[in-house]
Amino acid sequence: MPSKSMPSKSILRPSRRSLIKGAGAATLATTIPTGWAIAQAKPLKLGLMLPYSGTYAKLGENITLAVELLIAEKGGKLGGREVQIVKLDDEAKPELGPQNADRLVKRDGVDAIIGTVHSGVQMGIHKVVRESGTLCIIPNAGANAVTRALCAKNVFRASFSNWQPAYGMGVALAKKGVKKVAWMTWDYAAGNEAGEGFRQGLETGGGKVVQELKLPFPQTNFQPLLAQIPSLDVDAVAAFFAGGGAVQFVKEYKAAGLKPVLTGSGFLTDGTLEAIGAAAEGMETGLHYGDGLDNPKNIAFRKAFKDRTQREADVYAVQGYDSAQLLAIGLEAVKGNVEDEAGLYKAMRSAKIDSPRGPVSISKSQEVVHNIYVRRVEKGLNKVIGIAVEALADPGTGCKL
Numbered sequence: 001m002p003s004k005s006m007p008s009k010s011i012l013r014p015s016r017r018s019l020i021k022g023a024g025a026a027t028l029a030t031t032i033p034t035g036w037a038i039a040q041a042k043p044l045k046l047g048l049m050l051p052y053s054g055t056y057a058k059l060g061e062n063i064t065l066a067v068e069l070l071i072a073e074k075g076g077k078l079g080g081r082e083v084q085i086v087k088l089d090d091e092a093k094p095e096l097g098p099q100n101a102d103r104l105v106k107r108d109g110v111d112a113i114i115g116t117v118h119s120g121v122q123m124g125i126h127k128v129v130r131e132s133g134t135l136c137i138i139p140n141a142g143a144n145a146v147t148r149a150l151c152a153k154n155v156f157r158a159s160f161s162n163w164q165p166a167y168g169m170g171v172a173l174a175k176k177g178v179k180k181v182a183w184m185t186w187d188y189a190a191g192n193e194a195g196e197g198f199r200q201g202l203e204t205g206g207g208k209v210v211q212e213l214k215l216p217f218p219q220t221n222f223q224p225l226l227a228q229i230p231s232l233d234v235d236a237v238a239a240f241f242a243g244g245g246a247v248q249f250v251k252e253y254k255a256a257g258l259k260p261v262l263t264g265s266g267f268l269t270d271g272t273l274e275a276i277g278a279a280a281e282g283m284e285t286g287l288h289y290g291d292g293l294d295n296p297k298n299i300a301f302r303k304a305f306k307d308r309t310q311r312e313a314d315v316y317a318v319q320g321y322d323s324a325q326l327l328a329i330g331l332e333a334v335k336g337n338v339e340d341e342a343g344l345y346k347a348m349r350s351a352k353i354d355s356p357r358g359p360v361s362i363s364k365s366q367e368v369v370h371n372i373y374v375r376r377v378e379k380g381l382n383k384v385i386g387i388a389v390e391a392l393a394d395p396g397t398g399c400k401l
Contacts (some may be wrong), residue, residue, distance in 0.1 A: 043084040044336065046327075047104040049125060050116030050139075052089040053243040053282060055218050056117045057273060060089075063320030065309045067114060070324035073304070078324075079331025086110055090121050092218075097124020105132045111338045112137065114323050117316075119143035119162065119189040129155060135338065138321040140393045144193045147367040149398035154341070156348055158323040160288055161394040162193035163200075165265045166240065168372025168388035169286025170201020173263065175279040175293075178235045181209050182260070184249075185240040186227060187214035194265050209235060220248050226256050230275045234260050242267040247275040254279040266290070266375060266382065269396035271314040273380050280377045288368075289315040289357040290375035298356035318356045325353050326362075365396030 048067065050060035064087070071083050086108045090100050097120070104110045106127055112135040116122055124142035129136040130152045138146065138155070142162035146155055173181065181202060185191030191214070199209045211232050213225040229237060238261045241249045246268045253262050266287025269280050301321060305313040333347030334340040334399055353360040361369045372389045375382040 043082040044078060044112070044331070044338070045084050045086060045108065045110045047086045047088065047108060047110035047113040047115070049088045049090050049100060049104060049113055049121075051092040051117050052087070054092050056092045056242070059117050059140065059243060059316045062271070062311065062314060062317040063117070065311070066305065066313070066317040066320030067139075067324045068186060069305060069308055070321050070328065072308070074328060076329050079334065079336030081331070081336040084229035090116050092118040092121060092330045094118065094120030094124060098123040098127055101125040102130035105129070105134050110134065112327060114139050114320070114327070116141050118376055119193075123189075123272060126150060126152075126155065131207075133341075135327075135344070137323045137327055139319045142193065143189050144394070147363075147365040147394060147399060148396055151365050151396070151401055153345055153366075156326060156362065157207070157368055158326050158353075158360075159319040159368060160370075161197075161367055162190050163197035163394055164370075164392055165197075165267075165287050165372055166238075167195035167197035167201040168392060169238065169264060169266075169374070170198040170207070171204055171372075172201075172284075172286055172388040173236065173238070174202050174205025174207050177205070178202070179235045180210050180373075181207060181236045181238050182211045182229065182232050182234045183209050183238050183240075184213045184264075186217035186219075186245070188217040191240045193218075194309070196263070198238055209238075215327075218245060220245050222249050222252050226253060226258065227230045229256075229258050229260060232260075236261040236263055238264040239268060242270075243272070244275075247272045250276050250283070251279045266315065266373075269375075269377055269382055271316055273377065273382065281379075283377045284385075285375055285382070286372055286388050287315060287375060287382070288370045288372055289318050290373045291381040292383050293356065293358065294372075295356070295358060297354050301356040301362070313356070322353055322355050322357075322360060322368075325355070326351055329353070359391070361391075363393045363396060365394065365399035365401065367394045367396060369393045 027364050053058050114137050117140040119141045126146050136155045137155040140158050140159045144161050183195045239249050266285040302313045329351045330344045330348040334343040358371050363369050371382045371387050374386045374388050376385050
């Protein structure tokens, strides 16, 4: 039985989430304030389940810093409630995903989770939040299934599906008349789903992926794969790598003196340019964000992020910021009452987000809809040079909401 100092929110209505946090508080209803009053008095507990160590550490840090920036801009409150952040390092280890998410939900009693980066870890989170009913906003992991066959009313994505950026870059190459391409990636969900999107985009103009070259995540022994490129007779090599692995891959590709143009998903060069250096100059990639986007929100965001963190904003910071924006839109609509799931999710589904990346909306499968840009690396920046596909929505195949 919960104490009077820490009453359960289950006195509102018996959602699966409130039952997990503690049933039975209804018996105290005559001696304690209403659930609505309690919800307003208690801080909103926001779990950030992200990688704070390993190859994806910087990604997790920038997402976190951007979430904190949005909350600060809102005066420290979302929907009228103070926000208490609970951080958990998921280490980008899929095998720990379910137990870590379960800890946030059951031990820490979070009201919502923003997480994570690694698609494999996301699937573990997804299992827990589907069963518990806890609101989850995905700030990076692009695993297609979570907004396709396994979609859930309490799960939204503010980043991208693995299919989207790679599909856009495939379309862009097809428009250039590129016909034969090799695809390189880590052999895991994100890389494989991005590869499928790239293939479909390239095929819109008659192009073809003639060879797929893969290595296990997070291995970085790229030399055996690079050695195969000269014999493939391709016009380009498209790739999906991110973080420290992307830095090493691009450097080694350029050092090998290979003739096919190197391109691919924008994660190759986003958040990695300083570390890659001159080897990235001139590379073109496809992504939903890029440096030099000339809109007031982006200009203001980049300045605010730099002033607060002494870092340059990147796509991960943008996704973290938009995850927090989406949460704020929902909470403001229900005045902080997270138990009003119908009102909360309705507001989030109909959200029109003023994003640094440009206009953002939410699809029927609760996936982000946004532009995919073509960017060229120029003097240490991913400069936007065009739009590959406007307002691209993931197909949402198999989603029934």
